[in-house]
Amino acid sequence: MPPAKLLIVSSDKSFRQVLRDILANEDFSVLEADSGKKAIRMLSEFDFEGAFCDLNLSDLPGKKMLEELQSLSPDTSFLIVNATNLIDSSLEAVRREAQAHFSRRKRKEGLFHTIEEALERSRGSGGSKQGGDKKEIEDEFPEIIGRSKAITDILDIIKKVAGSKSTVLLTGSSGTGKELFAKAIHCHSPRKDKPFVVVNCGAIPEHLLESELFGHKKGAFTNAVSSKKGLFQEANEGTLFLDEIGELPFELQPKILRAIEEEEIRSVGSNELIKLNLRILAATNKDLEEEVKNGKFREDLFYRLNVFPIHIPPLKARGEDVRIIAEHFVQKYASESSKDIQGISPNALAMLKNYPWPGNVRELENAIEQAVLLHDGDGYLEEADLPLFLEKREAERKKRFVKEALDKRLSIEEYTREFIKRFESEYSEKKLAQLLGINSKTLWEKRQRWNLPRGKKQPA
C-alpha cells in the first residue's frame, strides 16, 4: 500500500517543521503549503487523506480557505491546528487539538490514531516533561477541584500555555469555571505578580465601554470631569481578561482588535498613543463561530482570540467530579461553620448525581453551602438536607427574600440594593440581573450609582 498522503497548511515555517518532524518517522508522505492559495492548488491536484490546517494564514481568511478545501476534497479529513503564538508548547498543543478532534469526529480514525501515537511518542522522546501526572497537577492547582479527564487535560494545557503570551479563549456554559481557569492561567504565568484585570464586556453600557476600556481625557465628553485610566492600561504588564467577549458591541470590535494587535491604545479624546504589554484572555458562553456566521462577531477578531481555544465541559458531563466537588465543599463549609459533618450519604449523593446542574459548579457549590448551613452538624448530609427540589430552590429563596423585604418595608430601590448585596457572591452578574428582572447594563448602572462595585466570591 502506498503511504498515506498528508498536507500541512500553515504560514508558519517552524510550525510546519515541527509537524513534519513528528510525522517523518511514520510511513506518511507529507507535503506542505505555506499559503491558502497554495493549499487549494495542491488539493485540486493531489488526493490527501488528511490535512492539518492552521487558519491564521497570510493570504486568505482561514475559514474561507477551509470551506473551499472541504468542497474541493470531501474525502479528506481536516484537522484545525493553531500555530500562531505557540512557543515550545506547540507540540503538546497539536496533540491536544488532535485529541479533541478525534473524539469529536471519528472519521478516518485509523489514520489519525497513528498520528496521535506518533505525536505521543515524539513528545515522550523529546525529553519534554511528561504531563498528566494527576497528583502533581492536584498540588499545582489546589483551587481547582475535579479530577475528571476533561479537567486534568485542561490543567495540563494551562500549564503549557501559562508561560507564553498566547491569547486563550475559554468557552463553556455559565458556572463551569471560565473565570477560575483564566485566573489560574494568570497565576501560573510569569505575570502572576502583575495585575489581573477582568472586564465584563456584557455588563458595561455600550456608550461607556470605550472609555472604560481605553480611558478618557478630561473634557472628552460631557461627564468627563477628570482624566481616567482605562482597564487596558490598568492591566499593563499583567493579564487582561475579556469576559463575556461575545457581548462586545460590533462597532467596538475593530478597536479592540487593533488594541490587541498593536498593543497600543489611545484614550477617548486624546491623540497620544499609549504602548502596552498585555496578555489577553477571553471567555464566552456563546458559540462565537456561530456568531461569526450570523455576522454578529467579526471573523478577524475571532481568529485573533481563538489562538488557543479551551472548552470547559458542563459539570454533568464530568462524571465523578460532581461527587468530588460536592465533598470538597462539604468539608469547606462544614469547617467554616465548625460543624462535624462526615460526608454525604449514598442516597443524597445519588440525588446530586441525577440532578442536571444547569448552573454547573456554581450551582453545586451553592446547594452544598445551603445544605451545610441547614444541617444540625453531626453525621452525614442526607437527602432531606439538600434543597429538596433543587430546581425550585432559586424561586423559593427569592420568595423568602421578597417576604423579608416586605416585612422590612423596603422601597424598590432598597430592595434591589439589598438583593445585590445578598446574592452577588452566589450568582453571576447575568443571573443576578435576570433574577432582578433587569438587564446587565441596568445592573451595572445601579452598581455605579450605589458605589457597589462588582465583587465576586474569590476561590478559596
Ligand SMILES: Nc1ncnc2c1ncn2[C@@H]1O[C@H](COP(=O)(O)OP(=O)(O)OP(=O)(O)O)[C@@H](O)[C@H]1O
Ligand atoms: N473546578 C472547580 N473547582 C472549584 N470551584 C470551582 C470550579 N469551577 C468553578 N468553581 C467555582 O464556581 C463558581 C463559578 O465559577 P466561574 O465564575 O469561574 O464560572 P464562569 O464559567 O465564569 O461562569 P459565568 O459564565 O456565569 O460567568 C466560582 O465560585 C468558582 O470558584
Ligand SMILES: [Mg+2]
Ligand atoms: Mg464568568
